Amino acid sequence: xxxxxxxAALDALAEDLASRLRPLALPERLALIDATVDGRLxxxxxxxxxxxxxxxxxxxxxxxxxxxxxxxxxxxxxxxxTWAETEAAYGFRIRAYAPEREAEERFVEESGINGFRHxxxxxxxxxxFRKVEPLGRALTGAAGWLTGLRAGQxxxxxxxxxxxxxHARGLIKLNPIADWTREVLAELIHENYVPYNVLHxxxxxxxGCAPCTRAVKVGEPERAGRWWxxxxxxxxCGLHVSGAPGSEIRQGQEPAAFEPAQSxxxxxxxxxxxxxxxxxxx
Ligand code: SF4
Numbered sequence: 001x002x003x004x005x006x007x008a009a010l011d012a013l014a015e016d017l018a019s020r021l022r023p024l025a026l027p028e029r030l031a032l033i034d035a036t037v038d039g040r041l042x043x044x045x046x047x048x049x050x051x052x053x054x055x056x057x058x059x060x061x062x063x064x065x066x067x068x069x070x071x072x073x074x075x076x077x078x079x080x081x082t083w084a085e086t087e088a089a090y091g092f093r094i095r096a097y098a099p100e101r102e103a104e105e106r107f108v109e110e111s112g113i114n115g116f117r118h119x120x121x122x123x124x125x126x127x128x129f130r131k132v133e134p135l136g137r138a139l140t141g142a143a144g145w146l147t148g149l150r151a152g153q154x155x156x157x158x159x160x161x162x163x164x165x166x167h168a169r170g171l172i173k174l175n176p177i178a179d180w181t182r183e184v185l186a187e188l189i190h191e192n193y194v195p196y197n198v199l200h201x202x203x204x205x206x207x208g209c210a211p212c213t214r215a216v217k218v219g220e221p222e223r224a225g226r227w228w229x230x231x232x233x234x235x236x237c238g239l240h241v242s243g244a245p246g247s248e249i250r251q252g253q254e255p256a257a258f259e260p261a262q263s264x265x266x267x268x269x270x271x272x273x274x275x276x277x278x279x280x281x282x
Contacts, residue, residue: 010165014172017163021176029162029176030061037172039143041065044135044239045094047082047197048207050148050177053185056194058146059090065146068138071096072130073104074209078199085195097134104129114211120230123212127239130209135239142171149175149240152182153206154223157240182222 017036021029033041043058043065045051058065069083087094107129111118116126139145151160160178177185182205189196199207203215205222214225 007165007167010167010170010172014161014163014165017172017174018161021162022179026057026176027061030057030063030065033144033146033174033176034061034063034065037144037174040141041144041146042139042142043067043146044138045069045148046208047079047086048148049182049185049189049196049200049205050150050153050180052082052086052194052196053188054146054148054177055086055090056188056192059092065144066095067092068095068097070131070134070138071098072209073099074130074211076197076199076207076210076213078197079207082195082197089195095138097138099130099134103133116212117229123227123230131239136169139169139171142169144172144174145169146174146176147240149178150180150182150185151178152180152222154221156223 017032021032024032041064043051043054045055045067046069055067058067083094107115107126111122111125116123145166149157149160151158160175162175162178164173164175166173188194197204197207204213204225205216206226207213208226212227214228216222216225
């Protein structure tokens with residue numbers, strides 16, 4: 001197939017591909033994707049367990065898929081360690097897409113370094129410039145986007161297919177381990193000595209930016225530790241939902257758990273007290 005395809009053709013291709021992928025083991029799935037998606041193939045990794053399994057399988061299969069990451073600038077040190085270990089183990093460089101400097105500086109100036117805690121809209125704005133916009137650049141000209149999404153990760157992802165049409169981006173989105181359980185995933189990681197993020201051993205089944213991820217408690221869903229202060233079921237960063245960042249948020253949806261934004265008066269009084277703090281002035 002050659003992209004771009006019209007809407008109906010993209011849907012038909014995704015449906016056909018999903019049904020052909022279903023009975024196959026992972027190496028055969030990746031080979032079929034390589035052979036069927038004619039054009040640039042991009043895998044975006046965030047170095048979680050799913051993505052590490054896919055990186056391993058792609059490297060073993062000598063897939064032509066480019067392996068890239070979105071470096072938000074707010075990742076855990078352990079995630080950067082996993083990134084470096086992965087490059088060393090498989091002998092290749094993972095291309096990083098970083099936020100646009102001006103967008104980051106503007107957000108920090110206007111909202112504060114942790115301004116994403118003020119509201120759902122502010123959080124999605126932060127995910128917008130740190131993740132969604134860089135993702136757009138990473139996928140420019142791509143015919144296929146490989147992800148490590150699994151249906152078992154959360155209720156939001158329960159219907160994740162093996163292949164789907166991404167009409168907004170005009171490509172086929174491929175989720176070759178969508179039907180895997182966490183147990184199967186862990187087995188592949190351990191049997192093949194795949195490097196993985198040590199935070200998984202400390203109660204973090206899902207790992208994103210450091211200030212927006214906590215360990216889960218016993219019995220909680222895998223993604224309960226992501227943006228835990230928001231309402232359950234709404235915790236997606238915008239990479240895997242349609243519509244612009246923040247477009248789903250309506251007035252009054254923000255729960256009381258959000259920290260109020262500092263008022264201009266308070267900010268100015270704080271900055272003046274900082275200026276007159278004798279310890280800082282020394
Ligand atoms: S996860 Fe948190 S820090 Fe990372 S981009 Fe989203 S709001 Fe910003």
